[in-house]
Amino acid sequence: MQTALATAGLVPLLSATLSNRASTARLDSETRSGTRRTYEAGGEIFAEGDRAICFYKVVSGAVRTYKLLSDGRRQIDAFHLPGDIFGLEAGEEHRFGAEAVTATRLIVHRREPRGLIGDDGVLAREVVAAVMRGLERAQDHMMLLGRKSAKERIATFLLSLSQRMANGSGAIELPMSRCDMADHLGLTVESVSRTVTLLEREGLIELPPNRRTVVLRNAAALRHLAG
Amino acid sequence: MQTALATAGLVPLLSATLSNRASTARLDSETRSGTRRTYEAGGEIFAEGDRAICFYKVVSGAVRTYKLLSDGRRQIDAFHLPGDIFGLEAGEEHRFGAEAVTATRLIVHRREPRGLIGDDGVLAREVVAAVMRGLERAQDHMMLLGRKSAKERIATFLLSLSQRMANGSGAIELPMSRCDMADHLGLTVESVSRTVTLLEREGLIELPPNRRTVVLRNAAALRHLAG
DNA sequence: CGAGACCTTGAGACAAGTCAACGCTGGTGG
DNA sequence: CCACCAGCGTTGACTTGTCTCAAGGTCTCG
Missing domain, CATH: 1.10.10.10 (Winged helix-like DNA-binding domain superfamily/Winged helix DNA-binding domain)
Incomplete structure (x- = not known):
């Protein structure tokens, strides 16, 4: 089981074979292990620098993640729509702020040090897919912003x-x-x-x-x- | 250094299982399974759209990864310096081109569908760390380009x-x-x-x-x- | 020493930014 | 039910940072 676990996390990174498989296995991870939360338009979900205890999946509504410069200039990294996962961090802190764009419902997942996520292969693969998709979107967006x-x-x-x-x-x-x-x-x-x-x-x-x-x-x- | 990042990053994100298993295996990943290759300044490593069979680690020199617009405008996504890993893709194809900036030596790793990478915990973590670092750099770079x-x-x-x-x-x-x-x-x-x-x-x-x-x-x- | 690639500088053009009104629209309270 | 208000969106006139085009200079390597 632990081997399967490792495979779940890494393989989609390196080969598309599994990632296709993951996207067809559309088990609703919403029914698993996440608590719900709602925000009104403009509500703060987390701030830049907050400890990254949780990550989130949009159920309905829309979320913006952004960074600020000291003088207030803002760059919105991405808009997250229903189905999207956001708030994942490599480190201890959120490197972005997140706010509800409209009234929004989210599923909140605790970022468990071990255990929970590992037990849920579907969620784990969703998470890795979310990171990879985030990277690809960011790369395309650099082309847009730069050129x-x-x-x-x-x-x-x-x-x-x-x-x-x-x-x-x-x-x-x-x-x-x-x-x-x-x-x-x-x-x-x-x-x-x-x-x-x-x-x-x-x-x-x-x-x-x-x-x-x-x-x-x-x-x-x-x-x-x-x- | 990269191990530190991997520990800080991958583990909280996915699960601690892998890290426990591999944290004792302190072997230098360079000695494993990678073949070397050298390029002269300006040499093409792979082109946008090439099948992503391999990924790479810079030993010496520098590499640029870039995207082109149909009219020739170019956006260089990143420069990769010794120790950096590049060429990782979620899908089947390289979404960037890669060229040597100066004379460059690389280690080439085959992207095994499963197995090999799973067997090498150190490399696997380096890979995940590389993806996460790439994402963070891309996000910071969007701030730069946009604002x-x-x-x-x-x-x-x-x-x-x-x-x-x-x-x-x-x-x-x-x-x-x-x-x-x-x-x-x-x-x-x-x-x-x-x-x-x-x-x-x-x-x-x-x-x-x-x-x-x-x-x-x-x-x-x-x-x-x-x- | 010469050729070519790379870097710098200048002058002028232009896309996008700034500043300032104005208009719409959707919600609130009289 | 209507009038007002506040926030958002649009438009105009002007400014400006960056781009474009065009030389000219400088290093490197053969």
């Missing part, structure tokens, strides 16, 4: 959200404000607003008066922009 | 290099060109050159005529800049 124009950033962001939210229709319900988008994409609020408006004028997207919904009108063109 | 000025980027970069190279004196031998620095920091060659010159004029660093060496004259001020 893409505002228009390309917005296009990339909208496409990736539409894939992750996948609600059938082409409409995306943005959970986050323009300010959050800006701090994720390395832009200012004004640039985000202007660029979104520009994409609408060019017919690539559509913006109901509400402004928190986006309909992708020309996904091919967006994809071309996103590179 | 820092050119001056702050250069300061951050020089400090981090000086820590990683740690050759006693305060002098850093830059293995990479200005162009590589630019593509890592999300700037242009010209901006890098100008900013480095500026830091020299302000007395924070010193640049021997060679231009590939940097002496940190005022690390405190640089640290303040880096945020």
Whole structure:
């Protein structure tokens, strides 16, 4: 059993064979060993520097993880949507803050020194997959932040959200404000607003008066922009 | 050092089982199962999209891993120095290209589907530690790319290099060109050159005529800049 | 010593940032 | 039920940091 354990943790790292297997074994880990917690919009889940006792899985809502510079500049590392795991750390402390973007329900898992996680192969593999996915997203995001124009950033962001939210229709319900988008994409609020408006004028997207919904009108063109 | 990281990082994350089993096996992983390979400056180690058969550990020299956009824009994800592991993938393919920055010696490890890695606790932990460290570096780098000025980027970069190279004196031998620095920091060659010159004029660093060496004259001020 | 790669510098252009209104919208309380 | 308020989003005018383009300088290596 302990060998299986070791395998569960490491193999997905090194070969995709198992990772495929893990994703099909969609046992709901929610039913296991986690307690629930809810937050209202804007609620703090943990702060940068807090001891990393727990990690979290989003049930509903959305979460942002971010870092601050001493003068208040903020970089939002990622938005976490239902199914996503966040709050994993290699060290003792959280290297990010985390806040609920909208009203959010989470499952909280204690980071057990041994035992619990080891006993749950599904969760363990989910955790490793979450780390690897986080790494890949971070790498792609560096390309965006380092080398893409505002228009390309917005296009990339909208496409990736539409894939992750996948609600059938082409409409995306943005959970986050323009300010959050800006701090994720390395832009200012004004640039985000202007660029979104520009994409609408060019017919690539559509913006109901509400402004928190986006309909992708020309996904091919967006994809071309996103590179 | 890496063992320390592995202990701090992997174990709390996944389970202590592996660590107990392997913590007594203090064998140098270099002596196991890895073959050596050398590259001259500029040599390609693998290309984006290649099947990820192997991963690598730097013995000497320096390696850059990068992504390209269709129009040639490049983002250098990271520079890998002696002791660093790179080329690990969750999937079947390399998501980056890798090239030697200078003449480089590597150890090549086959990515065994199971078995071998599981048998070598030290290597396994090094691997997980490498992934976690890669994630942390990527996260810090997003802050840099998304929110820092050119001056702050250069300061951050020089400090981090000086820590990683740690050759006693305060002098850093830059293995990479200005162009590589630019593509890592999300700037242009010209901006890098100008900013480095500026830091020299302000007395924070010193640049021997060679231009590939940097002496940190005022690390405190640089640290303040880096945020 | 010469060629080429690399680095620096300058001048001008431009994308994105800043500052400042203004408008919408959704919620609250009179 | 409507009017107001506060927060969010948009837009405009202007500024600025970084990029672009174009020389020119400097090191290294054959």
